[in-house]
Amino acid sequence: MIVVKVGGSAGINYDLVCDDIAALVKSGTQVILVHGGSHETNVISERLGKPPRILTSAQGYTSRYTDSETLDIFAMVYAGKMNTRIVERLQKRGVNAIGLSGIDGRLLEGPRKASVRAIVDGRQILVRDDYTGKVEKVNTGLLALLSGAGYTPVITPPACSTEGEAINVDGDRAAAMIASAIGAKQLIILSNVPGLLRQFPDESTLITHIKYSELEQALSFAEGRMKKKVLGATEAIAGGVEQVVFADARLPNPIANAIAGKGTVISR
Amino acid sequence: MIVVKVGGSAGINYDLVCDDIAALVKSGTQVILVHGGSHETNVISERLGKPPRILTSAQGYTSRYTDSETLDIFAMVYAGKMNTRIVERLQKRGVNAIGLSGIDGRLLEGPRKASVRAIVDGRQILVRDDYTGKVEKVNTGLLALLSGAGYTPVITPPACSTEGEAINVDGDRAAAMIASAIGAKQLIILSNVPGLLRQFPDESTLITHIKYSELEQALSFAEGRMKKKVLGATEAIAGGVEQVVFADARLPNPIANAIAGKGTVISR
Numbered sequence: 001m002i003v004v005k006v007g008g009s010a011g012i013n014y015d016l017v018c019d020d021i022a023a024l025v026k027s028g029t030q031v032i033l034v035h036g037g038s039h040e041t042n043v044i045s046e047r048l049g050k051p052p053r054i055l056t057s058a059q060g061y062t063s064r065y066t067d068s069e070t071l072d073i074f075a076m077v078y079a080g081k082m083n084t085r086i087v088e089r090l091q092k093r094g095v096n097a098i099g100l101s102g103i104d105g106r107l108l109e110g111p112r113k114a115s116v117r118a119i120v121d122g123r124q125i126l127v128r129d130d131y132t133g134k135v136e137k138v139n140t141g142l143l144a145l146l147s148g149a150g151y152t153p154v155i156t157p158p159a160c161s162t163e164g165e166a167i168n169v170d171g172d173r174a175a176a177m178i179a180s181a182i183g184a185k186q187l188i189i190l191s192n193v194p195g196l197l198r199q200f201p202d203e204s205t206l207i208t209h210i211k212y213s214e215l216e217q218a219l220s221f222a223e224g225r226m227k228k229k230v231l232g233a234t235e236a237i238a239g240g241v242e243q244v245v246f247a248d249a250r251l252p253n254p255i256a257n258a259i260a261g262k263g264t265v266i267s268r
Numbered sequence: 269m270i271v272v273k274v275g276g277s278a279g280i281n282y283d284l285v286c287d288d289i290a291a292l293v294k295s296g297t298q299v300i301l302v303h304g305g306s307h308e309t310n311v312i313s314e315r316l317g318k319p320p321r322i323l324t325s326a327q328g329y330t331s332r333y334t335d336s337e338t339l340d341i342f343a344m345v346y347a348g349k350m351n352t353r354i355v356e357r358l359q360k361r362g363v364n365a366i367g368l369s370g371i372d373g374r375l376l377e378g379p380r381k382a383s384v385r386a387i388v389d390g391r392q393i394l395v396r397d398d399y400t401g402k403v404e405k406v407n408t409g410l411l412a413l414l415s416g417a418g419y420t421p422v423i424t425p426p427a428c429s430t431e432g433e434a435i436n437v438d439g440d441r442a443a444a445m446i447a448s449a450i451g452a453k454q455l456i457i458l459s460n461v462p463g464l465l466r467q468f469p470d471e472s473t474l475i476t477h478i479k480y481s482e483l484e485q486a487l488s489f490a491e492g493r494m495k496k497k498v499l500g501a502t503e504a505i506a507g508g509v510e511q512v513v514f515a516d517a518r519l520p521n522p523i524a525n526a527i528a529g530k531g532t533v534i535s536r
Contacts, residue, residue: 049315072349076312079352080343080348080349091432092431092432101352103356104365104366105366142419164361
């Protein structure tokens with residue numbers, strides 16, 4: 001059983017990802033796919049006249065400012081367009097995929113942040129209408145029920161708050177929680193870069209191996225969205241996952257390459 | 269076990285529908301909810317600069333012209349926004365709902381129409397890039413798996429073509445197929461009218477009872493979207509469902525009222 005997370009950045013080739021998933025499933029490996037949708041959400045937000053706004057925490061982590069209207073757009077793109085089209089790609093390849101967001105059967109559950117202190121457009125503000133949170137609980141029973149019956153789960157944010165609200169959560173950290181909760185040996189995190197780069201965006205500076213004890217230090221190399229991937233990797237390994245691989249989803253055989261150790265391999 | 273279909277027209281009160289579903293589930297009744305999203309799809313289509321286009325068949329049935337871009341919007345609204353927000357309403361009410369589109373686990377499967385002869389903008393044309401079809405097969409095993417584990421399925425188009433493509437299908441007829449396939453006794457079809465009206469839109473002309481043998485005649489009273497509801501009712505009863513009720517989803521207790529016989533009751 002492996003967990004694959006594929007990001008939502010521009011340049012990612014979902015056909016190639018789904019080719020590899022179909023090959024794995026046909027060879028008898030159970031796969032859980034988690035996906036993002038950030039780039040497409042930005043595009044649709046602009047087209048709907050609601051341009052994305054980014055919150056930056058004091059620690060430098062960025063997240064989408066998700067008021068109720070933004071959550072509608074977020075759900076439309078992640079759970080609607082992206083999820084449906086990925087499930088369709090898998091169905092066309094003979095994989096009986098089932099798309100689920102984290103609110104379905106409280107698959108991904110956690111508290112909604114009451115308020116977020118953040119820097120928005122350069123000014124520090126206290127945000128109270130933000131529907132975001134952090135996954136603390138995974139409904140492993142539902143995943144076992146579906147995987148056991150031969151289905152391949154395709155999972156996306158939003159998650160479910162303790163009160164039952166749809167909330168925006170980080171996909172990489174959600175994938176890490178899923179991998180830990182189900183006892184997966186491997187978590188593969190695919191995006192539009194070859195892995196963690198010592199000098200972003202110079203791809204010749206790829207870091208090929210990181211030990212768990214070096215992860216805090218590695219965080220200093222991480223730019224933008226890569227910060228949360230490093231955080232997710234840290235949480236996954238702390239949660240018992242043996243290996244996390246950051247790999248490239250723009251080239252053929254992205255998952256097979258990651259399994260073969262191409263990318264940034266993180267382990268104890 | 270009852271199947272409830274709630275439409276996607278303007279004026280429908282989903283909070284009231286979910287109040288009733290929560291009451292039913294708490295009293296031990298298994299419910300499967302099927303929903304639409306036509307009005308909101310029209311709104312989002314306009315906002316995205318892709319206004320809806322309607323196909324009218326020779327028999328006078330209307331459907332959405334669903335090219336690939338329209339299917340993206342359709343999936344965003346039906347499977348993204350509408351489905352997520354209905355599941356959220358149920359989760360907030362203590363119902364462990366799971367949202368599924370028809371492509372998930374090939375829940376709703378049928379052939380895609382190779383081409384559609386239709387009247388578009390007043391002219392008869394042969395449409396070849398339309399992603400529509402008709403549900404012929406329901407994955408009852410998946411519904412039994414989820415209902416048996418205590419989940420309440422919340423189902424929406426799109427469906428899955430035989431080749432694994434996402435296709436637009438009529439929600440009322442899909443609900444009829446589901447009700448027949450699982451052997452439901454009752455199918456409740458909620459919309460923004462009190463039922464079938466002899467003289468649309470005069471609500472004082474509500475037809476309270478229709479026998480199965482009178483359904484073909486009743487079709488002549490049906491305006492616009494009500495035509496497919498009558499067709500769905502016909503298919504449901506032919507498929508073994510004892511009773512179909514058309515009822516009003518704008519007023520409190522819409523499902524309890526329908527169960528009590530308020531609306532248009534159709535039976536053998």
